[in-house]
Amino acid sequence: MDLHGFLNAERQRIDATLDRLLPAADAWPARLHDAMRYAVFGEGKRVRPVLLRAACRAAGGDPEKVVEAACALELVHTYSLIHDDLPALDNDTLRRGRPTVHVAYDEPLAILAGDALLTEAFAVLGAFPAGEAFAGRRAEACRLVAVAIGSRGMVGGQAEDLEATGGLPDAERLDRIHRAKTGALIGAAVELGALLAGVDGPHRGVFAGFGERLGLLFQVADDILDVTGSAATLGKSPGKDAAAGKLTYPAVYGLDAANRELEALTGSLMREAEGLEGSGGTLGAMVSYVARRNR
Amino acid sequence: MDLHGFLNAERQRIDATLDRLLPAADAWPARLHDAMRYAVFGEGKRVRPVLLRAACRAAGGDPEKVVEAACALELVHTYSLIHDDLPALDNDTLRRGRPTVHVAYDEPLAILAGDALLTEAFAVLGAFPAGEAFAGRRAEACRLVAVAIGSRGMVGGQAEDLEATGGLPDAERLDRIHRAKTGALIGAAVELGALLAGVDGPHRGVFAGFGERLGLLFQVADDILDVTGSAATLGKSPGKDAAAGKLTYPAVYGLDAANRELEALTGSLMREAEGLEGSGGTLGAMVSYVARRNR
Numbered sequence: 001m002d003l004h005g006f007l008n009a010e011r012q013r014i015d016a017t018l019d020r021l022l023p024a025a026d027a028w029p030a031r032l033h034d035a036m037r038y039a040v041f042g043e044g045k046r047v048r049p050v051l052l053r054a055a056c057r058a059a060g061g062d063p064e065k066v067v068e069a070a071c072a073l074e075l076v077h078t079y080s081l082i083h084d085d086l087p088a089l090d091n092d093t094l095r096r097g098r099p100t101v102h103v104a105y106d107e108p109l110a111i112l113a114g115d116a117l118l119t120e121a122f123a124v125l126g127a128f129p130a131g132e133a134f135a136g137r138r139a140e141a142c143r144l145v146a147v148a149i150g151s152r153g154m155v156g157g158q159a160e161d162l163e164a165t166g167g168l169p170d171a172e173r174l175d176r177i178h179r180a181k182t183g184a185l186i187g188a189a190v191e192l193g194a195l196l197a198g199v200d201g202p203h204r205g206v207f208a209g210f211g212e213r214l215g216l217l218f219q220v221a222d223d224i225l226d227v228t229g230s231a232a233t234l235g236k237s238p239g240k241d242a243a244a245g246k247l248t249y250p251a252v253y254g255l256d257a258a259n260r261e262l263e264a265l266t267g268s269l270m271r272e273a274e275g276l277e278g279s280g281g282t283l284g285a286m287v288s289y290v291a292r293r294n295r
Numbered sequence: 296m297d298l299h300g301f302l303n304a305e306r307q308r309i310d311a312t313l314d315r316l317l318p319a320a321d322a323w324p325a326r327l328h329d330a331m332r333y334a335v336f337g338e339g340k341r342v343r344p345v346l347l348r349a350a351c352r353a354a355g356g357d358p359e360k361v362v363e364a365a366c367a368l369e370l371v372h373t374y375s376l377i378h379d380d381l382p383a384l385d386n387d388t389l390r391r392g393r394p395t396v397h398v399a400y401d402e403p404l405a406i407l408a409g410d411a412l413l414t415e416a417f418a419v420l421g422a423f424p425a426g427e428a429f430a431g432r433r434a435e436a437c438r439l440v441a442v443a444i445g446s447r448g449m450v451g452g453q454a455e456d457l458e459a460t461g462g463l464p465d466a467e468r469l470d471r472i473h474r475a476k477t478g479a480l481i482g483a484a485v486e487l488g489a490l491l492a493g494v495d496g497p498h499r500g501v502f503a504g505f506g507e508r509l510g511l512l513f514q515v516a517d518d519i520l521d522v523t524g525s526a527a528t529l530g531k532s533p534g535k536d537a538a539a540g541k542l543t544y545p546a547v548y549g550l551d552a553a554n555r556e557l558e559a560l561t562g563s564l565m566r567e568a569e570g571l572e573g574s575g576g577t578l579g580a581m582v583s584y585v586a587r588r589n590r
Binding site: 088 | 318322323324326327328331378381383384401402403404406407409410411413414415416417418420421422427430431433434435436437438439440441442444445446447450451453454455457458471
């Protein structure tokens with residue numbers, strides 16, 4: 001598989017759909033819509049939407065039918081970045097290679113743009129895929145995503161991350177933060193792709209478990225990148241987590257052990273992906289993409 | 296109708312349901328859940344949930360089936376208060392008679408608690424009313440609420456309110472802010488009650504229109520209260536809007552004209568309510584409750 005070509009085609013499809021779903025930059029209220037678009041159309045890799053479509057494909061569904069739902073997860077991801085970057089939280093000024101929203105606009109607008117993007121995600125999930133046949137899956141999609149990104153998921157992980165910052169290395173706490181903060185949304189992307197393809201019952205759980213472990217891989221790779229990457233490859237400030245005293249994989253286990261964990265997770269996820277979609281599929285390609293970002 | 300007794304019974308039912316829906320205050324992550332409950336269980340009047348149930352009743356539905364969905368609107372309302380009160384936005388320290396969340400906890404947790412409450416609302420709307428028969432209505436509920444409270448609705452109104460603050464009185468702008476900032480969620484409460492009762496097509500539009508005008512009444516009454524109320528009756532700092540140079544009804548039209556508008560709106564809404572539910576119904580009672588708050 002030509003991973004580069006595949007990812008480029010996916011990104012173009014997703015970006016065109018995001019452009020269609022979001023209100024025009026000059027639609028009332030223009031400054032808010034402008035900020036929302038500024039945040040969404042940075043150099044995002046669109047990992048979550050691509051994963052959702054890959055999981056849908058692997059589950060025998062039509063990825064064309066789920067492109068809007070896939071975009072909803074990018075709206076969620078973008079909201080979480082805007083709010084995480086706020087002065088009161090991580091106070092980051094660089095994201096996806098550009099000034100963060102509260103720097104490019106202002107803090108009130110950054111708060112509201114994040115709120116609006118999160119909200120818009122549910123407008124999309126409630127409406128797509130259209131048609132009576134999908135009504136039950138749309139409602140379940142809203143529920144599933146909300147649980148994944150709420151107080152017991154992504155937002156909960158962010159809250160614990162704040163509390164843990166500057167504390168002693170704690171493997172159990174690190175695991176809890178990783179599962180919630182990054183793993184939950186990545187896991188939801190995979191599970192939602194399967195759900196929208198019509199998968200239910202235990203087989204949906206298999207996709208969910210694969211997604212959760214892929215989320216862990218993503219976070220381990222991200223933590224390593226924070227230590228070894230540059231601003232150019234990261235699109236954000238490197239060394240930021242370490243400097244802020246964040247609980248990360250390398251901080252708790254050391255860089256060598258983090259790299260070994262990355263290898264082991266990658267191997268087992270590749271086997272899982274093959275079990276789900278056969279060899280040479282797009283889920284497997286995404287595993288190797290997520291793992292290789294730090295090479 | 297015994298309005299006082301009715302509202303008390305409704306509030307108890309709604310508060311008990313909110314208590315059941317929200318994670319326990321000591322569930323991980325405890326500080327976040329504690330803050331969410333602190334914000335939700337202030338002295339809220341539960342106007343939006345009561346309205347949703349009243350509209351459901353007026354439309355021939357069973358208000359017992361929609362108590363969770365009604366609570367979802369209270370979660371949305373609470374999130375909007377937490378974020379509006381933030382230092383970067385209205386910088387308010389008193390709400391529902393107690394310190395605001397960023398004062399009682401801290402600013403990062405207030406941002407996250409708001410995010411989590413908004414998210415939880417969609418987890419509830421996606422799951423209730425349970426059962427296959429309601430699946431289509433649940434998905435539509437998520438979409439409807441998201442549109443009402445997103446960038447073209449409630450959050451958009453807040454963004455324009457920020458821009459308008461300190462500017463010249465502008466009737467058109469005031470109308471736009473009121474419709475979006477308060478009217479949209481009140482309108483959604485009424486429309487959602489009808490939708491969940493099974494109303495669709497033009498008759499749903501009648502409920503939506505009634506809700507929108509009721510939202511306007513609510514905001515006019517609120518603006519008047521800001522001028523004439525005390526901290527004890529308001530549960531928040533009075534005179535705050537005027538001091539901040541906010542665009543309000545009394546600021547644009549004067550207090551007398553605002554009071555006349557309140558009377559006129561109340562009269563026409565009472566007639567509309569009677570058309571929807573007959574005389575002596577709960578929608579009518581809510582109209583007089585919303586209007587009378589400032590007497």
